[in-house]
Amino acid sequence: MSATVTRVTGTLAEARPLRDGALYDLVRVGERGLLGEIIRFTGDTATLQIYEDTTGLAVGAPVAVTGAPLTAALGPGLIGAILDGVGRPLARLADASGDFIAPGATAPTLDPARRWRFTPRVAVGDAVAPGDVLGEIIETPSVTHRVLVPAGVRGAIAAIADGELTVDDPVGRLVDGTPLPLAHRWPIRTPRPVARRLPADRPLVTGQRVFDFLFPIALGGTVAVPGGFGTGKTIVEHALAKYADADVVVFVGCGERGNEMAEVLEQFPRLIDPRTGRPIMERTVLVVNTSNMPVVAREASVYLGVTIAEYYRDMGLTVAVMVDSLSRWAEALRDIGARLQEMPGEEGYPTYMASRLGALYERAGRARAVGAPERTGAITLVCAVSPPGGDFSEPVTQASLRVAGGLWALDAQLARARQFPAVDWATSYSLYAEALLPWLAANAAPAWPSLRTRVVALLQRDAELREIASLLGAEEMQDGDRLVLAIASTTREHLLGQNAFDPNDATSSLAKTARMAALIVAAWDAAAAALEAGAELDALPLPAFRRAFADVRRAGPAELEARAVLADQAIAAITAVTAIGAGGAS
Numbered sequence: 001m002s003a004t005v006t007r008v009t010g011t012l013a014e015a016r017p018l019r020d021g022a023l024y025d026l027v028r029v030g031e032r033g034l035l036g037e038i039i040r041f042t043g044d045t046a047t048l049q050i051y052e053d054t055t056g057l058a059v060g061a062p063v064a065v066t067g068a069p070l071t072a073a074l075g076p077g078l079i080g081a082i083l084d085g086v087g088r089p090l091a092r093l094a095d096a097s098g099d100f101i102a103p104g105a106t107a108p109t110l111d112p113a114r115r116w117r118f119t120p121r122v123a124v125g126d127a128v129a130p131g132d133v134l135g136e137i138i139e140t141p142s143v144t145h146r147v148l149v150p151a152g153v154r155g156a157i158a159a160i161a162d163g164e165l166t167v168d169d170p171v172g173r174l175v176d177g178t179p180l181p182l183a184h185r186w187p188i189r190t191p192r193p194v195a196r197r198l199p200a201d202r203p204l205v206t207g208q209r210v211f212d213f214l215f216p217i218a219l220g221g222t223v224a225v226p227g228g229f230g231t232g233k234t235i236v237e238h239a240l241a242k243y244a245d246a247d248v249v250v251f252v253g254c255g256e257r258g259n260e261m262a263e264v265l266e267q268f269p270r271l272i273d274p275r276t277g278r279p280i281m282e283r284t285v286l287v288v289n290t291s292n293m294p295v296v297a298r299e300a301s302v303y304l305g306v307t308i309a310e311y312y313r314d315m316g317l318t319v320a321v322m323v324d325s326l327s328r329w330a331e332a333l334r335d336i337g338a339r340l341q342e343m344p345g346e347e348g349y350p351t352y353m354a355s356r357l358g359a360l361y362e363r364a365g366r367a368r369a370v371g372a373p374e375r376t377g378a379i380t381l382v383c384a385v386s387p388p389g390g391d392f393s394e395p396v397t398q399a400s401l402r403v404a405g406g407l408w409a410l411d412a413q414l415a416r417a418r419q420f421p422a423v424d425w426a427t428s429y430s431l432y433a434e435a436l437l438p439w440l441a442a443n444a445a446p447a448w449p450s451l452r453t454r455v456v457a458l459l460q461r462d463a464e465l466r467e468i469a470s471l472l473g474a475e476e477m478q479d480g481d482r483l484v485l486a487i488a489s490t491t492r493e494h495l496l497g498q499n500a501f502d503p504n505d506a507t508s509s510l511a512k513t514a515r516m517a518a519l520i521v522a523a524w525d526a527a528a529a530a531l532e533a534g535a536e537l538d539a540l541p542l543p544a545f546r547r548a549f550a551d552v553r554r555a556g557p558a559e560l561e562a563r564a565v566l567a568d569q570a571i572a573a574i575t576a577v578t579a580i581g582a583g584g585a586s
């Protein structure tokens with residue numbers, strides 16, 4: 001007797017009798033073949049989570065078990081793709097079924113018609129083992145795809161291709177007849193293995209000064225970005241997707257607001273990578289939850305994105321994964337848990353939410369890939385979190401903080417003051433900061449560690465002084481303290497602030513960041529020396545320095561040094577006052 005639907009409640013259905021399927025197996029439900037997963041068994045009754053609109057689905061509808069869990073199709077053609085939460089390519093889906101994607105519509109993730117030029121890296125007779133590189137495909141001008149021996153396959157090569165292949169063609173075969181596929185499927189909830197995990201010792205350069213300089217993230221690290229409504233989470237995630245120094249970027253849009261996904265789809269295909277001058281989509285995979293997919297598909301989309309990231313990591317590439325926002329993922333869990341009538345935990349989230357979140361973060365990291373030749377890859381994970389009312393004590397923020405290596409806390413008050421990125425430097429932190437300093441000193445600027453120490457000290461003193469000023473008024477302050485307030489104000493506005501909408505300011509090289517930090521510290525020292533020598537604060541040309549510094553901030557790479565020299569001259573002018581002031585005093 002074949003299984004049929006016995007009950008439908010929203011996107012959950014019950015089916016009976018169902019014995020052959022396993023937990024998390026994929027099912028096709030009803031005449032339209034709606035995509036679903038088995039999420040619980042009670043005897044021969046299965047509870048099905050359906051990933052599509054269930055309107056019209058009724059008791060008695062047929063249920064087909066596919067016998068496999070929800071998997072990701074992994075092969076060339078993922079880069080540049082725009083996929084929905086279960087891996088369907090939106091463009092080809094629209095070609096197949098029109099602009100409105102009909103429930104049950106299918107289209108393979110990887111284009112079966114596309115031909116790829118495969119160049120072998122092994123020869124007939126070579127012994128190969130799981131993870132070994134069989135050959136390469138130029139997937140895009142920015143990404144060289146390595147085709148690897150699948151898990152569990154080893155032996156001697158009997159045949160290997162050299163030429164044009166589709167994703168359904170094998171690239172070769174072993175002596176025992178085992179075919180070597182160009183593409184394969186991987187269950188999205190199962191982490192792909194690595195040979196060895198490696199410590200985080202170099203940064204993922206984000207192009208955002210407040211992060212690179214104060215709260216750097218390690219390559220293979222994890223960061224949570226909580227922030228209340230409108231504090232700039234999406235802009236931060238977009239900035240990293242556009243400018244972070246990664247070989248591959250996977251952006252998972254969980255659909256914060258309807259028009260946000262439309263913005264991504266409209267913007268990203270037009271963006272140019274400043275590092276290579278090439279379109280950003282040549283290194284980007286977009287996973288977006290469209291509005292006609294139910295909320296629960298957001299849950300799967302995060303795993304799909306991470307699985308694709310692991311696939312490119314295994315090739316030896318650095319991958320950055322942006323999730324906007326993980327709260328929507330957690331809400332999907334809450335939804336499913338509630339419908340399953342599970343005992344709810346804090347604020348209605350299932351009790352396993354925190355451990356699932358931890359397991360997800362675990363899939364990030366720097367690692368030596370399985371197989372030869374030796375390859376090192378990394379997945380860096382940056383997850384926005386949307387705490388209701390901006391209250392960081394809520395469960396998703398708290399669970400994120402327990403596992404993330406960094407916290408970029410976005411603050412509503414800073415956002416209101418239009419200090420963007422609205423990073424609250426008092427509560428934000430990076431557990432990687434110390435470990436990354438040697439790399440930054442060697443690769444960005446020798447003075448980087450000492451500049452960072454000075455700027456951190458400046459900001460701390462500034463916070464203390466502003467507290468005092470708010471109690472006593474700034475008039476009563478000594479010139480030395482007023483100098484700290486003035487330099488810190490320039491630091492906050494122009495060193496830590498970046499305007500996402502100014503092409504010259506939206507991203508900052510490490511060289512620019514280091515040059516700007518050095519200017520701030522030099523100006524501070526020059527002005528402090530002038531006060532020391534008896535000059536008055538109001539007599540120092542600090543406003544001229546501030547203007548010159550703002551121009552440095554807005555400089556493109558070509559103008560940077562010329563403008564920095566003008567700022568150097570503004571500092572020299574402060575020092576010149578010292579000479580006059582000191583001369584006048586004697």
Ligand SMILES: Nc1ncnc2c1ncn2[C@@H]1O[C@H](COP(=O)(O)OP(=O)(O)OP(=O)(O)O)[C@@H](O)[C@H]1O
Nearest residue numbers: 228229230231232233234235256420421498499500
């Ligand atoms: N770096 C930036 N430069 C300039 N403006 C910014 C920057 N970051 C944020 N903003 C401003 O703040 C607005 C809100 O940002 P964003 O949409 O990223 O917030 P959000 O936290 O994702 O909001 P939501 O809670 O609605 O998802 C932007 O539309 C923009 O006007």
Ligand SMILES: [Mg+2]
Nearest residue numbers: 233234256260
């Ligand atoms: Mg947002």
